[in-house]
Amino acid sequence: MSLGEKIISHGKVKGPVFAAIGPLSMARLYGLSVIAKKINAKDNQTRFVVLSRTDHKRTGDDKTSIVFSIAKDRPGGLYGILFEFANRGINLSKIESRPSKKALGDYYFFVDLKGHRDDRIVKDALANVKKRAAFFKFLGSYPRFK
DSSP states (O other): OOHHHHHHHTTOSOSSOOOOOOOHHHHHHHTOOOOOSOOOOTTOOOOOOOOOSSOOOOOSSEEEEEEEEOSSSOTTHHHHHHHHHHTTTOOEEEEEEEEOSSSTTOEEEEEEEESOTTSHHHHHHHHHHHHHOSEEEEEEEEEOOO
């Protein structure tokens, strides 16, 4: 556990917590407080995300990220949505579930898939997933990291 994790997990930071990892010069530039230094872990891997209001143009080697929930916790509910990708030969590179905190058995599913939302087969799959899902949010299409 890093120093930053210890500070936050032990309640020393009150109120809404927003944090960024960056060089000390960034803190100076934006007038930010530094709550922890040297937070590197031995086997740490950090992923950074750049947010934009528009999709990146198709490159031919893209990923798309979505989040959805199924109508109710039932056998085959998730399968029915994942079938839309499998049936079209779309590879899913990540599937994560998080409790919605609305009801027991209600989850949000975060999915990364190969392809851009403007690719015909991806567009078709996403349209069908949207029809089947109780909740659907398109997060973006972007070049795959190499």
